[in-house]
Amino acid sequence: MLGSLDDFNKILQIGVKESPAAAAAGAGSYSAAAVADATAAISGYKKGTGDELVVYQKVSIGTGAQAGNPWLQELPDPISKATWDNYALISVTKSKELGITLNADHEYYPEKPVLEITVGGTTMKLPCLVIPGMNANTIAVALGYGRNEETGKAAAGVGQNAYQFTSYNGSNVEYHVTGVSVKNTGSKYKIAQTQIHNSYEGRIEVLRETTMATFKKEPNVIPEWREELKEEYHNNANGDFNEATLYPQHDQPGLKWGMNIDLNSCTGCGACVVACHAENNVPVVGKREVLRYHDMHWLRIDRYFVSDATDKDPDNLKGVVFQPMLCQHCDNAPCENVCPVAATNHSMEGINQMAYNRCIGTRYCANNCPFKVRRFNWADYTGADSFKNNQDQSLVGKLDDVIFQMNDDLTRMVLNPDVTVRSRGVMEKCTFCVQKLQSAKLDAKKAGTVLPDGSAKTACQTACATNAIVFGNIHDKESAINKVREENDQRKFYVLEQLHVLPSISYLAKVRNTDEVIEGKHHVAGEKHEGMPASTKPEETH
Amino acid sequence: MSLLRYESQVRPALVEGDKDYHQVTEDICRPVEAKPSKLWWTGFLISVLMLVFGIVSVTMEVMYGTGQWNLGKTIGWGWDITNFVWWVGIGHAGTLISAILLLFRQGWRTGVNRAAEAMTIFAVICAGQFPIWHMGRVWNAFFVLPYPNTRGPLWVNFNSPLLWDVFAISTYFTVSLLFWYSGLIPDLATLRDRAKKKWRKVFYGVAAFGWTGSTKHWQRHEALSLVLAGLSTPLVLSVHTIVSFDFATSVVPGWHTTIFPPYFVAGAIFSGFAMVQTLLVVTRKVLGLQEYITLEHIEVMNKVIVLTGSIVGIAYLTELFMAWYSHVDYEWFAFKENRVNLFSPYGWSYWIMMGCNVLSPQIFWFRKMRRNLVVTFFMSILVNIGMWFERFVIIVTSVYRDYLPSSWSTYYRPTIWEVGFYMGTFGLFFTCYFLFSKFFPVIAIAEIKHILKRSGGNFKDKMGGIEVETVNQFGDKHLHEH
Amino acid sequence: MAVKKFVTGCFKDEEVLFPAVKKTRRAGYKIHDVFTPFPIHGLDKAMGLRDTSLHTAGFIYGISGTATAVGFITWALTIDWRLNFGGKPFFSLPAWIPITFELTVLFAAVGMVLTFCYLCQLAPFVRKDHFNPRSTDDTFVMALECTDKTNDGEAVSFLQGLGAEEVKVEYRETGWWIGRYDSEKKRFEKTGEAAAAQS
Known part of the structure; x- marks a missing residue:
């Protein structure tokens, strides 16, 4: 049926089996009538009354088949940054209609208003999250929640089953429904979000993003700005770079690890976050603990909405930027200086390393980390503690059942034997997957070669579907990381470069593919959002 | 010899009433030798109960982890370090009074130094609890000591401000204790020699180290006090400076501020004196020591409070101005949005701080207020509330919204165990203070005797005559005597 | 640890004590020590003690x-x-x-x-022979050590002449021992007669 081996290979290559008839019909012939028909069909399609409800599959747990996986339950949704729940996503316009005040309290406290959604005879009470950029009259609810104990401890009791909103039209399951009526019940429900502030507040030192048209017009804004930073540094030091810092830099012979993250390529999917979980034995903490800001992700994806403050329509979102944020492995790491017991210090290869055994848990390093990427074991999340019965707290900080899963021997098989399981009271953070780097170095040593570029990969890099993450030895002039940095100098920036902490991770600015030309020196789009506290406008000069 | 002891009549008497040496001994020893009153027992039991609550709170935290407190990935320090800095600040008044005022030859220190030093030591003990128990793995707390070990040779990080704290706080505690106790030895000998009951003889006998009052010993004792005062003066300034380095040397906007050392030291003196006032206003009344801790003492300390309160106020305004003037967005945001903005999540705490620390002490520009015990007591409480909020403002409002907006959070309300730990340190403090006031002389007996003939009310009255004499009369009368 | 013989006199006022100390030294008596309830500036100089190092x-x-x-x-x-x-x-x-x-x-x-x-020689549990318990209250106690040449009676009247009260000749231990203050037992107990016989 498949014909020759060549045909088979061709099918494998292009991914479809073309029927000879279709091929003969001649691809590309244009039929105006067919297009008109299609347009008519779309515009006439179910134009019902009231709001529309869309039932969607979340990136993390899909249809719900993955609901039993704690890693995925704890993975924050790319857009809503919420974990362990499904909820109704509504637009800003809709929230106004429902009488929801988007003030600071709404942003800061996890208690979100509960909506009563009625479709036909089905009524469901769901908390809502207000997401700018939604269609004003569309409400979205994720599938795959409301599973019971049999799906797994992680899935049990999480969210509500949204399948009841789907319908079968005879040939397909319809994942949207119109004629939805929504009511604000006035009650509240806690949603565990890992990020609550939606705007980057025009902080160009944190994030650089622009539009294609602007970028084309003035492509060198970022390198010039970086040069300015350097000049300013220079001027503050009486025109002497050596005076700007009290101390000289350490020599770094041999390897020096560096990473580059392309914000243009990043889709925010979160595969890297899960890969990091799996590779590094990062504990899952459960909803109760995420609510208390105890999530343990070594690598997180910061999501910022970009919209224009002057725009009358609050739902007119210009874009969303995803910024994977992990330990920047600063050469002048502020966290290292402050550890009293020398538990964190710098390796010869530029890695900001943690000695878990040595850590006494003062949390000073986490406070002094400008990127807030250090994570503390607030409770015994892994059952790795030397104390007995210390997971049964009842009054404060009650732990979710999902944590106790780690106490049985079978589940513990998930742990990576190459990585220490951290106990309670210990600070942890991204290690650049040092165990993988070590293994690559040993392989090279056995093979008697210089470490080939690309042989040492971090877990996040491996998981990234879009190759947004490039990692390697920056002392190797031919390495991919150096090439990426050289080729993209116009987009390259370091987060909070003005602090002179010398991060090892560079980012490439996000360029949104629109024709809008953003005026102003630093190309900052309007950044103020409804429901966000007032903030300082970025200064035009720095 | 009378001539050497002359003090101007303009200076008010430091000891009121008709006293001689023996009367001083009697007055100060009386509360120690009397049976504890019902009031004492009530206060003591309440303190012990609070201490027990604190012990339970800490036990829970050690058993279940730091997650028993409502800290998180963004706000890594909250009540714990706020309370630490607060207590350390309070612990500055005692050594300041005994050391700096000794060097400045301020006679009025004798009335209050013993109680203030005791308060210092107890406050430092309370302060020390927080950095110890806030550790995630407190059972490994000894890692902060540079002891020879088998792990490497692994030493500590001498560059860390937290390690500086370890040295600063422990040195401060040790030196304060030595200073306090060396001053206590002669007074304990007095109690020993007056003791009637067996246990008193044994207890004070052991505690007095066999002091006899030999002139040679007094000579060495004086030398020791003077040098310890000289050492403690920079020490007391260094301790809060080093505590401020915890913040000043960091990169967090709102922490990274060069003004912190002097500002913290002024704030420490401010809150320390307030606590001394709180304690002494009550102590002098309950123990009947009004003639030794006079209104003059209260007034002088209120003057220190208005001075340091104003210094602190200027520091607040300076850092606010510099945040704007520096043109650093992040710094300015920390001040403008996180603090000054009353409607921001913690804006109220900034304004409580401003109200209690800067505005309210200004009432002490009025003499009448400075000498009003009710106002003094109320103000001393208010000042310490304000100073608590100062530390809370510095610590929490800086970190909760710093560089990356993605990490901003506000969800910080203390849990019962955080409150309990704080209450527990109050229990510890007052338990110690009640025991101290029962078993030790709350006023330095020997030092009061030392100034009695110069600054005692009755002696001053006798000496008053010479001020109206002419030089010739004076010379005829006194110089030819010997 | 030797038991020595002393002539002790109590003074109630440091203003009487000072000239007394000077005169005693001038008269050639050996002042063993002066015990005072508080530090008296200048007394060490008057007694001829050297500065402490x-x-x-x-x-x-x-x-x-x-x-x-x-x-x-x-x-x-x-x-x-x-x-x-x-x-x-x-x-x-x-x-x-x-x-x-x-x-x-x-x-x-x-x-x-x-x-x-x-x-x-200060430490917990140290016991010393205390000349006069009131010397930690309001009394300045001067102790003259009696040497071979000292005439006890003369010394007593000399001190009385200087304004001292309760002038006594007594035997005291000068060293320290481990002991408790509730017992009167001394390390090297000697009765007056025995000591007198010895000397």
Whole structure:
């Protein structure tokens, strides 16, 4: 049926089996009538009354088949940054209609208003999250929640089953429904979000993003700005770079690890976050603990909405930027200086390393980390503690059942034997997957070669579907990381470069593919959002 | 010899009433030798109960982890370090009074130094609890000591401000204790020699180290006090400076501020004196020591409070101005949005701080207020509330919204165990203070005797005559005597 | 630890004591000690005691603290185990100033107090023969040591002439021993007669 081996290979290559008839019909012939028909069909399609409800599959747990996986339950949704729940996503316009005040309290406290959604005879009470950029009259609810104990401890009791909103039209399951009526019940429900502030507040030192048209017009804004930073540094030091810092830099012979993250390529999917979980034995903490800001992700994806403050329509979102944020492995790491017991210090290869055994848990390093990427074991999340019965707290900080899963021997098989399981009271953070780097170095040593570029990969890099993450030895002039940095100098920036902490991770600015030309020196789009506290406008000069 | 002891009549008497040496001994020893009153027992039991609550709170935290407190990935320090800095600040008044005022030859220190030093030591003990128990793995707390070990040779990080704290706080505690106790030895000998009951003889006998009052010993004792005062003066300034380095040397906007050392030291003196006032206003009344801790003492300390309160106020305004003037967005945001903005999540705490620390002490520009015990007591409480909020403002409002907006959070309300730990340190403090006031002389007996003939009310009255004499009369009368 | 014979006299006022001390010395009596309830400035000079060297000792202790801190930290962080903390050089002296200062103060203070206790023979559980318990209250007690040449009676009347009250001839131990203050037992108990017989 498949014909020759060549045909088979061709099918494998292009991914479809073309029927000879279709091929003969001649691809590309244009039929105006067919297009008109299609347009008519779309515009006439179910134009019902009231709001529309869309039932969607979340990136993390899909249809719900993955609901039993704690890693995925704890993975924050790319857009809503919420974990362990499904909820109704509504637009800003809709929230106004429902009488929801988007003030600071709404942003800061996890208690979100509960909506009563009625479709036909089905009524469901769901908390809502207000997401700018939604269609004003569309409400979205994720599938795959409301599973019971049999799906797994992680899935049990999480969210509500949204399948009841789907319908079968005879040939397909319809994942949207119109004629939805929504009511604000006035009650509240806690949603565990890992990020609550939606705007980057025009902080160009944190994030650089622009539009294609602007970028084309003035492509060198970022390198010039970086040069300015350097000049300013220079001027503050009486025109002497050596005076700007009290101390000289350490020599770094041999390897020096560096990473580059392309914000243009990043889709925010979160595969890297899960890969990091799996590779590094990062504990899952459960909803109760995420609510208390105890999530343990070594690598997180910061999501910022970009919209224009002057725009009358609050739902007119210009874009969303995803910024994977992990330990920047600063050469002048502020966290290292402050550890009293020398538990964190710098390796010869530029890695900001943690000695878990040595850590006494003062949390000073986490406070002094400008990127807030250090994570503390607030409770015994892994059952790795030397104390007995210390997971049964009842009054404060009650732990979710999902944590106790780690106490049985079978589940513990998930742990990576190459990585220490951290106990309670210990600070942890991204290690650049040092165990993988070590293994690559040993392989090279056995093979008697210089470490080939690309042989040492971090877990996040491996998981990234879009190759947004490039990692390697920056002392190797031919390495991919150096090439990426050289080729993209116009987009390259370091987060909070003005602090002179010398991060090892560079980012490439996000360029949104629109024709809008953003005026102003630093190309900052309007950044103020409804429901966000007032903030300082970025200064035009720095 | 009378001539050497002359003090101007303009200076008010430091000891009121008709006293001689023996009367001083009697007055100060009386509360120690009397049976504890019902009031004492009530206060003591309440303190012990609070201490027990604190012990339970800490036990829970050690058993279940730091997650028993409502800290998180963004706000890594909250009540714990706020309370630490607060207590350390309070612990500055005692050594300041005994050391700096000794060097400045301020006679009025004798009335209050013993109680203030005791308060210092107890406050430092309370302060020390927080950095110890806030550790995630407190059972490994000894890692902060540079002891020879088998792990490497692994030493500590001498560059860390937290390690500086370890040295600063422990040195401060040790030196304060030595200073306090060396001053206590002669007074304990007095109690020993007056003791009637067996246990008193044994207890004070052991505690007095066999002091006899030999002139040679007094000579060495004086030398020791003077040098310890000289050492403690920079020490007391260094301790809060080093505590401020915890913040000043960091990169967090709102922490990274060069003004912190002097500002913290002024704030420490401010809150320390307030606590001394709180304690002494009550102590002098309950123990009947009004003639030794006079209104003059209260007034002088209120003057220190208005001075340091104003210094602190200027520091607040300076850092606010510099945040704007520096043109650093992040710094300015920390001040403008996180603090000054009353409607921001913690804006109220900034304004409580401003109200209690800067505005309210200004009432002490009025003499009448400075000498009003009710106002003094109320103000001393208010000042310490304000100073608590100062530390809370510095610590929490800086970190909760710093560089990356993605990490901003506000969800910080203390849990019962955080409150309990704080209450527990109050229990510890007052338990110690009640025991101290029962078993030790709350006023330095020997030092009061030392100034009695110069600054005692009755002696001053006798000496008053010479001020109206002419030089010739004076010379005829006194110089030819010997 | 010797039991010696003393003539003791009590004074109620330091203004009487001062001229008395001067006259006693001029008269050639050996003042064993004067016990006072509080420090009297100038009395040590009047008694002819030399200045204490406790200050010097304190200075030496302080300097040794400085040296210990700088020496140890330098050795630990630059020789014994070098670590890169936040890009600081191994020898990052400015960051060590706080600890150096603290150790200076600590060494000086602890050293001085221990030296003070050693010199004055002060320690818990130490018991001394206390000439007059009221010398810690309101009485200044002068003790003249009786040597072979001393005429007890003369000394007594001399002291009385200087304004002393309760002038007595008594035997006292000059050293210390481990003992409790609730017992009257002395380490080297001697009755007056026995001692007199001995001398």
